[in-house]
Amino acid sequence: MTQSAGNKESCYWVIDHLQEFLHGEMSEHDADAFRRHIAACENCMDEADMEAAVSRALKRCNRTVAAPMQLRSRLVQMHVTYRWEA
DSSP, X not given: OOSOTTOHHHHHHHHHTHHXXXXXXXOHHHHHHHHHHHHHXXXXXXXXXXXXXXXXXXXXXXXXXXXXXXXXXXXXXXHHHHHHHO
16 A cells, blocks of 8 residues: 555545455555554544454354254255256
């Protein structure tokens, strides 16, 4: 990022790269610039905080639930039958 904190283009850059930052997919150089910007820009800090909260909530909701063994067996049988008939 070449823009300074508080610059409108910097805000656009931060918003465009917010998910990349939150998921740790940003280079260390860009992550440092991102942190400097949100430390100096209240609007971007609020946006980053909100997105981080949404990401945490989604992770809590995204739990794997195992299907009952009867369902698995039935699906396997259906697959075998379908392959045999095809």
